[in-house]
Amino acid sequence: xxxxxxxxxxxxxxxxxxxxxxxxxxxxxxxxxxxxxxxxxxxxxxxxxxxxxxxxxxxxxxxxxxxxxxxxxxxxxxxxxxxxxxxxxxxxxxxxxxxxxxxxxxxxxxxxxxxxxxxxxxxxxxxxxxxxxxxxxxxxxxxxxxxxxxxxxxxxxxxxxxxxxxxxxxxxxxxxxxxxxxxxxxxxxxxxxxxxxxxxxxxxxxxxxxxxxxxxxxxxxxxxxxxxxxxxxxxxxxxxxxxxxxxxxxxxxxxxxxxxxxxxxxxxxxxxxxxxxxxxxxxxxxxxxxxxxxxxxxxxxxxxxxxxxxxxxxxxxxxxxxxxxxxxxxxxxxxxxxxx
Amino acid sequence: xxxxxxxxxxxxxxxxxxxxxxxxxxxxxxxxxxxxxxxxxxxxxxxxxxxxxxxxxxxxxxxxxxxxxxxxxxxxxxxxxxxxxxxxxxxxxxxxxxxxxxxxxxxxxxxxxxxxxxxxxxxxxxxxxxxxxxxxxxxxxxxxxxxxxxxxxxxxxxxxxxxxxxxxxxxxxxxxxxxxxxxxxxxxxxxxxxxxxxxxxxxxxxxxxxxxxxxxxxxxxxxxxxxxxxxxxxxxxxxxxxxxxxxxxxxxxxxxxxxxxxxxxxxxxxxxxxxxxxxxxxxxxxxxxxxxxxxxxxxxxxxxxxxxxxxxxxxxxxxx
Numbered sequence: 256x257x258x259x260x261x262x263x264x265x266x267x268x269x270x271x272x273x274x275x276x277x278x279x280x281x282x283x284x285x286x287x288x289x290x291x292x293x294x295x296x297x298x299x300x301x302x303x304x305x306x307x308x309x310x311x312x313x314x315x316x317x318x319x320x321x322x323x324x325x326x327x328x329x330x331x332x333x334x335x336x337x338x339x340x341x342x343x344x345x346x347x348x349x350x351x352x353x354x355x356x357x358x359x360x361x362x363x364x365x366x367x368x369x370x371x372x373x374x375x376x377x378x379x380x381x382x383x384x385x386x387x388x389x390x391x392x393x394x395x396x397x398x399x400x401x402x403x404x405x406x407x408x409x410x411x412x413x414x415x416x417x418x419x420x421x422x423x424x425x426x427x428x429x430x431x432x433x434x435x436x437x438x439x440x441x442x443x444x445x446x447x448x449x450x451x452x453x454x455x456x457x458x459x460x461x462x463x464x465x466x467x468x469x470x471x472x473x474x475x476x477x478x479x480x481x482x483x484x485x486x487x488x489x490x491x492x493x494x495x496x497x498x499x500x501x502x503x504x505x506x507x508x509x510x511x512x513x514x515x516x517x518x519x520x521x522x523x524x525x526x527x528x529x530x531x532x533x534x535x536x537x538x539x540x541x542x543x544x545x546x547x548x549x550x551x552x553x554x555x556x557x558x559x560x561x562x563x564x565x566x567x568x569x570x571x572x573x574x575x576x577x578x579x580x581x582x583x584x585x586x587x588x589x590x591x592x593x594x595x
Numbered sequence: 596x597x598x599x600x601x602x603x604x605x606x607x608x609x610x611x612x613x614x615x616x617x618x619x620x621x622x623x624x625x626x627x628x629x630x631x632x633x634x635x636x637x638x639x640x641x642x643x644x645x646x647x648x649x650x651x652x653x654x655x656x657x658x659x660x661x662x663x664x665x666x667x668x669x670x671x672x673x674x675x676x677x678x679x680x681x682x683x684x685x686x687x688x689x690x691x692x693x694x695x696x697x698x699x700x701x702x703x704x705x706x707x708x709x710x711x712x713x714x715x716x717x718x719x720x721x722x723x724x725x726x727x728x729x730x731x732x733x734x735x736x737x738x739x740x741x742x743x744x745x746x747x748x749x750x751x752x753x754x755x756x757x758x759x760x761x762x763x764x765x766x767x768x769x770x771x772x773x774x775x776x777x778x779x780x781x782x783x784x785x786x787x788x789x790x791x792x793x794x795x796x797x798x799x800x801x802x803x804x805x806x807x808x809x810x811x812x813x814x815x816x817x818x819x820x821x822x823x824x825x826x827x828x829x830x831x832x833x834x835x836x837x838x839x840x841x842x843x844x845x846x847x848x849x850x851x852x853x854x855x856x857x858x859x860x861x862x863x864x865x866x867x868x869x870x871x872x873x874x875x876x877x878x879x880x881x882x883x884x885x886x887x888x889x890x891x892x893x894x895x896x897x898x899x900x901x902x903x904x905x906x907x908x909x910x911x912x913x914x915x
Contacts, residue, residue: 329666363699374701379665380694387690390655394662401620401644402667424655431650582696582735584703584758587786587832589735 264566266348266359269373274322274342278548280478281540283321285556287314287338288537290347291509293560294337294354294368298513302568303354306513307368310338312476315536316441316503317342319481320409323489329377329395330409331388334369335441335507336381339411343376347559348566357570364573365581377406385446386412386419389438393425396436396498407492408436415446417455417462426466426498433497437488438463440502441475447511448522463500475503476534479543506531599776601769602632604744605711607780608751609633609671613641616669619755620645622656623673631675631711632770653679657686657708661694664704669755672706677713677725677764688734691760703758709751713740713764714804714853715889715896724889724896728764728802729854732831732863737761737785739829742806744774746828749783757785766853768804785829788837794823797847797913800838800864801826805851805901812906820910830860838864839872846875847913851906856882879909 273279291311297303310317317338324330324343332339340350345361353360353371360366361373369383379395382388392410399406416422417440429436440459444451451459460470469491473484481503488499508528510516541549579589599607612619621634627648629635638646649656653674660670674680680687691704714726731738737759741747747765754761791806792813799822801809806826813822825841827833842848848868850861861880868874881901889896 331662361699362697362701365699366697370697372698372701374665374698379662380690380698382690384685384689387658387685390658390686391662391665391690393655394659394664395666396662397659398663398666398668408662421654421658424650424652425658427650428652428655428659580696581698581700583737584695584700584705587759589832590835 264562264569266346266566269345269349269376272321272342272344274318277479277540277543278552280318280322280482281544281549282552282556283318283342284314284478284537284540285553286347286559287317287341289556289560290337290341290351293564294351295509295513297355303368304356305367307337307354308335308512309507309509310335312508312531312535313441313443313505314338315478315481316439316475316505319478320439320485322482323485324407324409327377327404328407328409329379329392330411331379331392332372332381333388333411333413334381334383334385335413336371337368340371340373340378340381343373343378345373345376347563351563351567352570355567355570356572357567358573359566359570386416386422388412389416389422389425392436393429393434396429396434397432400434405493406435407489409439410436411439411441413446414440414442414444414451414455414459416440417459423462426463426468429498430466430468433495435492436498437485437492438498438500440500441505442502443505443507445511445522448520450522459502460500468498468500470500470502473501473503475505476536476539478536478540508532597776598773599744600773601744601747601765601771602711604748605633605709605751605765606635608748609637610640612752612755613637613645618667618669619671620647620663620668621671621673622647622649622660624649624651624675626673631673633709633711634673653682654686657683658690660706661686661691661704664706665702670706671755672708674708674710675712676723677710677727678722680708680710680727680762687736687760687762692734692736695759704760705758706760707751707754708762709765710763711765712767712770714766714768715900716767717896718891718893720891721888726764726766726853728830729858729860731762732860733858735831737829738831739763739785740766740803741828742769742803742826743772745776745780746783746789748780750785750828752782753785756782761785764803766803769807772807783828786832786834787828788834789826789828790823790841791826792822792824794821794845796821796845797849797910798823798825798838798841798845799849799851799906801851802830802853802860805853808903809851809906812903812910816907816910820914822910835867838868842868842872842874846873848874848878849906849909849913850878850880851901852880852882853901854882855885855887856880857885876913879913881905881909
């Protein structure tokens with residue numbers, strides 16, 4: 256499948272996504288949804304090693320929050336991070352190439368789905384360890400405060416991360432030092448298969464409030480509601496008001512990971528999934544637009560994703576000789592693992 | 596010409612880097628008060644914006660340093676107790692160290708950890724007496740164990756300037772060392788070994804404070820055995836060419852290493868020497884026992900650490 260040099264289609268440049276209008280936000284919701292559907296198909300077809308954690312159902316959180324950010328703001332993402340990366344403006348071509356482990360991927364095929372990130376868009380990594388990004392975002396917020404550059408940092412994490420001690424430590428440091436960081440809990444109700452009701456004592460917002468952090472519960476299925484809450488939080492953080500916590504109540508329509516399609520674990524009922532599907536963020540966002548505009552956007556997104564697929568699958572597989580490239584920022588080459 | 600203590604050397608290295616580069620900052624516990632020594636006086640000179648006293652949240656402030664490093668800063672972290680490194684192994688190994696590779700080289704994480712008082716401190720018992728440098732070398736984190744004040748100064752400056760995470764162990768038993776400084780203090784490059792004493796019969800690779808014990812033993816046996824004392828200074832990446840050159844001269848090897856024996860640093864040196872280097876006799880290592888936990892009572896604590904007697908016996912063993 257290695258492409259001949261020069262034959263691959265090109266990817267658009269990454270630029271911070273314009274998410275200023277309801278139409279732009281609907282377009283991004285549609286792009287994330289379509290991207291994830293395409294990725295699911297490519298997992299099934301064997302073109303994406305390791306599978307993915309699909310973001311389908313949660314799109315309004317990424318779109319609403321990222322629409323409240325400035326181009327120079329920073330964020331940390333999660334194992335379920337494709338939506339954050341796209342909403343920040345990465346080209347779907349290069350994200351998909353990363354998922355497929357190709358040289359034109361955002362990370363050159365070194366990160367894959369769980370680590371896909373574009374530092375030039377202020378994404379300080381997507382993370383395979385639940386909760387690990389929260390203190391990294393706090394550090395970015397600390398650096399921004401010291402630099403006086405007005406940048407805000409956002410930490411995305413799920414309800415599962417509420418039980419990671421390091422997240423609670425992060426709340427404390429951010430609150431004590433009044434750092435410009437917004438903690439965004441994407442509460443999709445389950446830490447893999449464990450319901451939040453069986454895992455989180457007290458409440459998510461109560462935990463943040465205990466540290467003196469203003470905490471708000473938000474309808475995470477409504478991009479406009481998320482945007483409004485995120486703007487309040489981001490604006491306050493930017494003007495020196497300190498951290499904020501948003502609990503975005505949302506739902507993933509797919510499994511925790513694509514392996515669920517094979518394992519078929521039973522931890523939620525079809526009725527529950529159907530009930531949440533009636534609250535799908537896409538029709539809700541589309542209802543704000545002229546139907547003709549929706550059709551135009553859907554067509555454009557579908558063409559974009561088709562070209563992303565062509566690009567990703569035409570991109571070359573990395574040369575195994577470079578498997579240890581980038582291990583050190585100074586180019587240090589480790590010893591080989593085998594003695595000839 | 597001044598007498599420089601090991602701790603003062605770390606203190607001067609921090610002050611010089613803080614003065615040279617406004618991106619450098621220090622996070623740690625009790626560092627404003629300078630409790631452990633290396634940060635003494637830095638708060639007064641550089642202020643609380645750069646010398647940041649943290650709550651007892653090692654995991655969060657270590658990850659914070661990663662976020663700050665990715666945002667243009669060059670953080671230094673001080674850990675008063677070597678075992679705290681177990682707490683932040685996730686942040687250092689799974690996050691900071693892997694970041695460059697996982698992002699396809701988009702960014703490195705220039706942070707430096709300093710552990711003033713690693714290894715036994717005589718009577719601090721099981722959870723304050725570890726010397727886990729082999730773990731970091733194994734994981735691929737740049738790992739530095741200076742033996743002398745001038746090396747402590749020079750290696751810390753280079754560590755802070757390095758674009759990757761570096762862990763610097765300052766062995767408790769080396770902290771009392773003082774050195775007459777005859778030249779201007781300067782950065783010492785990472786990855787370069789130092790020959791403290793030249794010899795022709797046997798090469799002793801000694802780590803950290805054990806360099807001084809090795810030199811003392813070399814002097815004691817000088818009339819019978821010509822011992823070369825090689826201090827790797829950086830354990831990862833190791834200066835294999837310097838070791839190869841030394842073994843070309845001596846052909847015999849003893850590693851003097853305060854690691855637990857199995858899977859420790861000494862094991863790697865012996866394995867590589869056996870596979871790739873010139874040896875004329877089976878090599879030896881003097882280490883802590885397998886899986887050692889240091890007991891409290893001083894005699895028990897010392898009983899599990901590598902000793903001069905053991906080194907002496909190992910030297911005679913490789914010569915017969």
